[in-house]
Amino acid sequence: MTILITGATGNAGGAVARSLAAQGIPGRGLVRTTTQLPPGIEPVTGDLNRPESFAGALAGATGIFLLSGYERLAELLANAVRAGVRKVVVLSSSSLDGELTNAVAAYHHATEEAVRASGLAWTFLRPNSFMSNTLRWRDQLRAGDEIRVQFPGVPVSTIHPLDIGDVAVRALHGAHDSEVLRLTGPVALTPVEQVAVLAEGLGRPLTAYPMSRAETHAELRATMPGPYAAAIESFFGDGTIDETSVTTTVADVTGHPGRTLQEWVRENGRLFG
């Protein structure tokens, strides 16, 4: 088994690379600029929006861990079929629980549909928000001890990227073909509670400033394109998706309980320095 990991330098793809490396399974990590990946994971350069740029990296690959939302996906998938790839594990999202027309759900849906049509075996991973999203507070933490949090009252069972990696590797082994796996962390915490976990893990007197809906709206509009801002507001402001419920899928698939935010902070606290 040889796996092509897209997004290999990112939170989720990096976790897949680590999980494969830990199990001694060979992999190739798609990267845009040469970089070091975990032992046994060979970097291959290419651009996900230009399938021809990494077609050669598919030779001999049995599976692909695929990020959603890139261009010319049908070409990439046709290259995979020609190269003899068997299985694609797609990193989709919880947004597909809601209506499919918003900007976030639409790109994940389009990716899932293209993969369904490709003839390749597939598993779709639909995770909640990642624990690594707490890194969006990094600049605020560097500036002081008060963290402004959006949607302060909405509990989210955020997921540790390493759990996504472990589930993906099980699926790449041939398990869970044609299944949609709804992945969550082990407990739902409000952003205010997440800041408290961060404070304890970092040993800092952090406090959360609960942003109003109007403040959140303005900040989202200022930091991302309008359609994405509208999608986030509908998810967490209007409650069009449920990221509060907890599923047992990580434990069922991997045999270990989902990792906690406390564990994520212990491993990644240095990134806030």
Ligand SMILES: NC(=O)c1ccc[n+]([C@@H]2O[C@H](COP(=O)([O-])OP(=O)(O)OC[C@H]3O[C@@H](n4cnc5c(N)ncnc54)[C@H](OP(=O)(O)O)[C@@H]3O)[C@@H](O)[C@H]2O)c1
């Ligand atoms: N964050 C969440 O809460 C969440 C929840 C559900 C689903 N998701 C999905 O998960 C995806 C990955 O999240 P993440 O946190 O792992 O993201 P990330 O850490 O930002 O990683 C993105 C990865 O994609 C690579 N990449 C970007 N554009 C590329 C291109 N044109 N060609 C090749 N590689 C490219 C980046 O490579 P470079 O190192 O070259 O930049 C990086 O390795 C998201 O995009 C989203 O679709 C996220």
